[in-house]
Amino acid sequence: DGGITQSPKYLFRKEGQNVTLSCEQNLNHDAMYWYRQDPGQGLRLIYYSQIVNDFQKGDIAEGYSVSREKKESFPLTVTSAQKNPTAFYLCASSIVAGGSLNEQFFGPGTRLTVL
């Protein structure tokens, strides 16, 4: 079955530690996205990538980093510079970054808690 997987589902981190969230897709999509969701709020874009080896900052990129070395993988690192990292993180992908084909497919999410 095609889809997007995120791991782990729950993640706990101590303050001052970096942590990497995994996102893998087997949909052969060019574009991938990372969003952050806080309780009772909408989604905010952290980073997005339209093609392998290229990515752009979204609205709240500070304290985060990404890489896109393979088409199917788009890992997100939450660094110690992120002031309030506890949140629900969602990864998504789409066939292309624009036009009417921009339907985004989402993974199940990773809930990160900083202790």
Added chain:
Amino acid sequence: GDSVTQMEGPVTLSEEAFLTINCTYTATGYPSLFWYVQYPGEGLQLLLKATKADDKGSNKGFEATYRKETTSFHLEKGSVQVSDSAVYFCALLKGSNYQLIWGAGTKLIIKP
């Protein structure tokens, strides 16, 4: 700039009631419009979409019509079920860099 405004929740209804969740947008040109649904503890799923004015998107008994004159894309369902309880997000496709602009989400609670 482009934006999406949804009615605040939670919206609480009884089973078989009629549902409307309001969504209005501000954007230049003719954006594509989407409704996504998020069930508890899960990611988002596309519910329906419309790509041009007067288009009607529909899926699972839900409908929404792209109204250019009122810049709206209200979500409706004639008879809701307990299983429809979820958070619903309205979004528009931003033409300049092909990013989705999201509303804040509306939590829907259906009581038996």
